[in-house]
Amino acid sequence: MWAFVFKRTLIALSVALTISVLCFSLLQLSGDLALSIGGPEATAEQVEQIRVDYGLDRPVIQQFTTWLWGAVQLDFGRSYYYQSEVMDLVVERLPVTMTLGILALAIALGVSIPLGVVAALKRGSWIDRMAMAIAVTGQAMPNFWFGLTLIIVFAVKLQWFPAAGSDSWQGFVLPAVALGYYATPAMMRLTRSGMLEVLEADYIRTARAKGLRTGTVIFKHALRNAVIPVVALAAVELGFMLGGSVVIETVFSLRGLGQLAWNAISRNDYPVVQAIVLIIALFYIVLTLLADILNAALDPRLRAR
Amino acid sequence: MSNLSTAEHSAATSSPLLTVKQLRVDLPVAKGTLHAVRGIDFHVERGEMLCLVGESGCGKSMTSLALMGLLPRKAQVNADCLNFDGVDLLTVPERERSNLRGARMAMIFQEPMTALNPAYTLGNQLSEALRRHQRVSRQAAHDRALYLLKRVGISAAEERMRQYPHQLSGGLRQRVMIAMALMCEPDLIIADEPTTALDVTIQAQILHLLRDLQQEFGTAIIFITHDLGVVARIADRVAVMYAGEVIETASAQALFKAPSHPYTQGLLRCIPTPGKTLPGSRLQAIPGVVPSLVGKIEGCAFCNRCDQADERCRTTPPLQAVAGEHFSRCHFAHQLASPAPLNDQEVTS
Numbered sequence: 001m002w003a004f005v006f007k008r009t010l011i012a013l014s015v016a017l018t019i020s021v022l023c024f025s026l027l028q029l030s031g032d033l034a035l036s037i038g039g040p041e042a043t044a045e046q047v048e049q050i051r052v053d054y055g056l057d058r059p060v061i062q063q064f065t066t067w068l069w070g071a072v073q074l075d076f077g078r079s080y081y082y083q084s085e086v087m088d089l090v091v092e093r094l095p096v097t098m099t100l101g102i103l104a105l106a107i108a109l110g111v112s113i114p115l116g117v118v119a120a121l122k123r124g125s126w127i128d129r130m131a132m133a134i135a136v137t138g139q140a141m142p143n144f145w146f147g148l149t150l151i152i153v154f155a156v157k158l159q160w161f162p163a164a165g166s167d168s169w170q171g172f173v174l175p176a177v178a179l180g181y182y183a184t185p186a187m188m189r190l191t192r193s194g195m196l197e198v199l200e201a202d203y204i205r206t207a208r209a210k211g212l213r214t215g216t217v218i219f220k221h222a223l224r225n226a227v228i229p230v231v232a233l234a235a236v237e238l239g240f241m242l243g244g245s246v247v248i249e250t251v252f253s254l255r256g257l258g259q260l261a262w263n264a265i266s267r268n269d270y271p272v273v274q275a276i277v278l279i280i281a282l283f284y285i286v287l288t289l290l291a292d293i294l295n296a297a298l299d300p301r302l303r304a305r
Numbered sequence: 306m307s308n309l310s311t312a313e314h315s316a317a318t319s320s321p322l323l324t325v326k327q328l329r330v331d332l333p334v335a336k337g338t339l340h341a342v343r344g345i346d347f348h349v350e351r352g353e354m355l356c357l358v359g360e361s362g363c364g365k366s367m368t369s370l371a372l373m374g375l376l377p378r379k380a381q382v383n384a385d386c387l388n389f390d391g392v393d394l395l396t397v398p399e400r401e402r403s404n405l406r407g408a409r410m411a412m413i414f415q416e417p418m419t420a421l422n423p424a425y426t427l428g429n430q431l432s433e434a435l436r437r438h439q440r441v442s443r444q445a446a447h448d449r450a451l452y453l454l455k456r457v458g459i460s461a462a463e464e465r466m467r468q469y470p471h472q473l474s475g476g477l478r479q480r481v482m483i484a485m486a487l488m489c490e491p492d493l494i495i496a497d498e499p500t501t502a503l504d505v506t507i508q509a510q511i512l513h514l515l516r517d518l519q520q521e522f523g524t525a526i527i528f529i530t531h532d533l534g535v536v537a538r539i540a541d542r543v544a545v546m547y548a549g550e551v552i553e554t555a556s557a558q559a560l561f562k563a564p565s566h567p568y569t570q571g572l573l574r575c576i577p578t579p580g581k582t583l584p585g586s587r588l589q590a591i592p593g594v595v596p597s598l599v600g601k602i603e604g605c606a607f608c609n610r611c612d613q614a615d616e617r618c619r620t621t622p623p624l625q626a627v628a629g630e631h632f633s634r635c636h637f638a639h640q641l642a643s644p645a646p647l648n649d650q651e652v653t654s
Contacts, residue, residue, distance in 0.1 A: 202419040208375055209414075210434045210485070211407030224424045300469040301423055 004296055004303050012289045019281045020071065024064050026277075027270055036268050037080060067274075076275035081267045086275045089260060097256035100179060100248070101241040103172055107180030108187055109234060116191025117223060120199065131192070135185035147178040147251040164253035175252040179245055183237040187230055194226030201225075228298050235291035236284075243280035321348040322492055322525050323372070326386035330367045333379055337599050341367040341380075343549035346624065349493065352523045354516070356536045356557070358572070359546035362595060365529045368546075369495045372527075373412050374402050390492060408438040411486035415498040417478035421470035427454075427481055428466035434488040453484035457514060476507035483514065490522060497529045512539055533572055537561060542630075545569050548606040549598055551624070555631035565633035565641045567611045605635070613637060 027033070034051040035042075042050070051057045055066070070077060076086035119131040154174060155163035165171045198204065199222055207221040246258035257276060264272035296302045330342035342364040349355050357365045370376045372387075374394070387394040389410065394402070414420045422430060431450035435441060441449075447466070454462035457480040470478060479499060486494050496515065500508040516539050519526050530536060536543055540557040545568065553566040564570045571591040582588065593610035596602055605611070608618035617636045624634045635641065 202414060202416055203422040205375060206414065206420045206482075206485075207422065209373060209406060209412040210437060211403045211405070212433065212437055213403065216433075216437075220425075221422050225422070299424060301471045 001296065001303055005293055008289055008292050012285050016282060016285050019285070020068055020278060021064070023274060023278050023281065024067060027274055028060060033270060071275075071278060076278075077271040079264075079269055079272050081264070081269040081272075086271045089272060090257065090275060090279065093255055093257045093260045096254055097242055097245060097249070097258060099172055100175055100245055100254065100256060101238055103176035104179035104183065104241050104245075105234060105238045107176055108183040108237065111180070112184045112188035113191050113223075113227065113230065116188045117195055117218070117226075119188070119192045120195030120226075121218070123196065128192075131188060135188055138181050138185040143178055143182045144247045144251050146181060147175065147248055150174045150178055151251070171252070171254070175245075175248050175254060178251075179241055179248050183234075183241065187233055187237070190230050190233055191226060194229060195222060198222045198226045224298060228295055231294050231298065232291045235287040239280070239284040239287050242283050320391075322351045322390055323349040323527075324386055324388045325368075325372075326384060328368065328371060328384040328387060329382070330364070330371050330376065331381040331383075332367075332377075334599060340549055340598050340601075342371065343598070343602070345544075345546070345549070345551045347544045347551055347554060349525050349527060351492070352519070352525055353541040354519055354526045354528055354539055356540035356543045357527060357529045357546060358531065358533060358536055358543060360531050360595065362598070363546045364549040364598075365546050366497055369412065369497050369527065369529055372495060373406060373410065374399075375406075375412075404438070407434050407491075408489045409491050410493040410495065411489070411491040413479070413482050413486050413494060413496040413499045416502050417475050417482055417499075418502070420482055421478055423470055426467055426469055427473075431466075431481070431485050431488060434485050438489050449488060450484070453487050454481070456487075457481075457484045457518075458510075459484075476503055476511070479503060479507075479511055480514070483511075483518070487518065487522065487524075491524060493525045493527065494519075495527045495529070498531070499528075500535065501530070501532075508535075515539065533576055545572070548596055548602065550606060550634060552607065552634040553632065554624075555627075559628070559631045563627075563631075565627045565631065565638045566607075566635045567613055567637075567641065568607050569633075570641070571610075607635075613641075 034047050034054065034056050037054070038047045038050050055063060058066075067077075074087050076090075078084065079086050079089060082089060115131045115134070119128040122128055151163045151174065154160050161173050162168070162171050163174075201222075204217060204221055207217045212221070242257070245256060246262050248254075249256040249258040250262065257280075260272065261276045263269070264276065292302075325348065326346050327344045328342055328346075329340065329344050332339040332341055345364070345368065347355070347357075357368065359365050367376070367380075371380075371382050372389075372394070376382065382395070384395055389405070392401075392405065397405075421427070428447060428450055431453070432443065432446035435446045435449055436443075451462050451466060454465055459465055459477060459480055465473070465477075465481075470481075473481065479502075482499075499515070500511050503511060512535060515526065515528070518524065528535075528539060536557065542554070542556050543560045544551045544554040545560075545566065546552065547568050553560065553564070553569045555565075560569065561573070564573055568591070571589070574589040575591070577588055591610055596606055596609065603621075604619040605614065605622050608614040611618070620636075622634050622636045622638075624632045625638055627633050627638050633641070
């Protein structure tokens with residue numbers, strides 16, 4: 001098991017390095033940075049001055065190593081727009097995005113796994129059809145629209161939750177529901193199909209032949225095997241929620257990473273964009289690593305690889 | 306008068322462990338109803354090895370699943386009598402039935418590669434069988450599992466307890482399945498083709514092991530197989546099934562000496578015998594195919610494949626006694642039972 005963890009961690013580190021290269025090159029490819037920082041009004045001398053000030057006159061490889069060395073120490077330089085350290089901006093927004101993402105994942109898992117299990121056990125029943133209806137609606141409905149609907153119903157009409165802001169925990173409920181619902185259908189379908197497949201397996205018949213109680217058969221023997229693919233999917237979904245919650249953060253005016261990224265992109269604030277892209281990529285890598293380890297813990301056959 | 310009372314007496318003290326009368330299993334299918342088991346009778350005495358023989362689809366697996374109560378929910382089970390040591394399996398509530406499963410009747414399946422849960426250690430899966438039925442400590446269950454793993458011939462048992470199914474070969478997994486079936490010392494083990502998926506050499510070892518364990522623990526075994534060679538090695542009694550019916554039942558000795566149903570005779574002719582089957586000669590296959598079990602079968606189910614069938618075979622033959630405990634479901638059972646040369650290819654020199 002430890003050999004497996006070590007191997008996976010090495011792979012994850014090399015992926016992270018590759019991504020940092022890509023991340024850096026993307027910005028290099030997006031045109032002359034000095035020109036876009038200076039703006040259309042800047043004279044040739046001013047542009048040249050900017051080039052020197054921002055270190056853009058140095059060889060690319062040197063710029064990269066300087067940036068990477070900084071990034072390793074969590075120093076992404078200063079924002080062009082806010083005139084403050086990029087890391088301070090990120091650290092300020094990260095808790096909001098993390099809270100939102102984890103809450104959304106918890107909601108998605110809490111709904112999709114029980115519903116998927118029941119739908120599989122009561123295949124063809126009204127509850128199965130209802131679960132399918134939820135899945136289809138969730139996949140078809142744009143999540144900004146769902147978010148706005150939640151605001152109208154629960155914030156404006158019923159006034160149970162605030163419509164915007166991240167000052168109290170109540171502010172996170174509606175955005176987390178909106179974001180979590182988006183991830184629910186895929187996970188529910190995967191749980192349902194996994195359960196249907198596993199319940200047909202020979203070892204389930206063996207478990208029943210041992211006289212085990214229905215609960216033991218379903219939860220110990222069936223679900224454990226059925227959720228293995230769901231774990232991998234959940235990791236990807238959480239990565240998506242952390243990086244892709246731009247829309248939801250905008251709808252609910254949450255000051256999270258997504259909002260920061262959106263602002264940075266529209267203002268050509270390259271150090272911020274670079275930092276966020278790298279951080280989100282690292283999230284994905286860490287989550288994938290965790291999912292791999294969790295999967296290996298669930299399925300001993302994976303450990304040998 | 307005295308005869309009758311002794312008969313009654315012996316029936317009371319040594320009633321069979323399992324009595325099956327007119328067991329029927331029906332499965333709804335797209336085209337109607339599949340009568341997988343069409344009214345079979347047999348019984349199992351305590352500590353005996355009964356072989357259920359027949360080709361694929363003759364209903365032998367359905368019979369075993371019906372006995373265990375593991376049929377799919379849509380399957381319909383009917384019987385005049387389905388009695389396991391005084392318990393009426395037809396009317397017993399599912400709760401009590403699950404108390405029997407694994408504790409007093411256990412099952413070994415055909416496919417050892419998939420019969421164990423890949424996510425749990427062998428020790429875990431063995432122990433839970435005991436801990437479900439008896440209030441024993443984790444340690445006691447562990448010890449029992451360890452003892453049985455050693456008993457079924459698994460070396461380095463302590464280490465195996467911590468291993469997962471994918472780390473074992475098919476033969477070893479089947480040994481684990483056997484150990485699992487023995488965890489609660491059941492009165493009856495149903496072994497559904499336990500050696501079919503294994504190499505021939507491993508097959509022989511497993512057969513040996515089952516036979517030994519049966520004698521050691523006094524467990525009755527219903528051994529389901531399509532292989533008459535296996536039957537000859539282990540059976541006390543045999544019930545031959547065809548198209549969802551028992552067509553012949555007898556002690557193993559009697560069956561091999563005087564098979565009294567054309568189907569049984571046909572099966573025996575399919576087996577090559579050293580010294581009897583001439584090199585280069587063809588083994589005699591039974592012509593034709595098994596009738597469809599969807600809908601009703603008129604007359605003898607075997608008559609369209611039987612070279613001896615005539616007008617009488619349009620009516621359903623009863624299961625009639627040939628001699629003592631030897632029964633055959635054939636109108637010609639008595640003629641067939643009289644010793645006639647079984648194998649036409651016998652070497653005369």
